[in-house]
């Protein structure tokens with residue numbers, strides 16, 4: 508098994524071209540994926556194979572797509588204040604499926620706390636109510652975009668208060684005790700399962716791509732009855748292979764680990780079974 512997982516950020520809109528706009532990049536990358544004869548599978552399918560719950564053949568010649576933080580730009584077509592109309596990620600995936608007949612799927616790791624998102628909407632976006640969760644239930648039911656756990660409040664530096672008990676913010680490496688992990692991870696899983704039932708949250712993506720020994724060696728493996736998660740994703744640039752640690756699954760991040768269509772093509776040629 509060898510599957511690259513590609514990560515996008517729908518709020519990365521700093522211009523209108525591939526390098527400055529993740530919507531342009533995603534649409535272009537889907538064409539590259541199709542041209543190389545690769546299939547798109549879900550991140551959950553990759554985890555199924557890793558955990559021996561599905562056959563490796565189900566993720567052969569495949570790539571999985573994820574995005575982080577969970578704003579309206581994942582789901583809705585939006586009018587950006589500076590860069591005009593933006594097709595939402597969901598629309599880009601549907602356009603691709605419609606044009607090629609191929610399956611398209613993305614897993615969106617969302618910041619769960621409604622209060623935190625209301626603040627981040629102002630501190631990190633245009634303050635127009637674009638970080639609400641009113642699309643999550645429909646997305647979870649429709650199936651093109653799965654909703655998964657990106658923590659309660661991202662322990663985000665711009666929040667006046669986070670659930671990290673010492674207010675050591677702007678990093679996820681300080682989530683290193685049971686009380687903090689419970690507040691950032693288990694509470695987020697509870698909220699998602701309560702609001703998106705019957706869908707269950709089973710995957711986690713580390714905010715800032717940051718983890719620590721407590722989470723990887725103690726909390727995730729030994730408190731499964733509390734958080735109910737099956738795997739956690741970083742932003743380390745490797746494909747998922749059979750010997751991967753389920754609590755440290757790697758992902759490639761658009762704009763960091765590849766910056767052009769040619770770089771993505773090289774990455775995919777090097778990291779997929781073909």
Ligand SMILES: [Zn+2]
Pocket residue numbers: 575576657661713714715
């Ligand atoms: Zn994030």
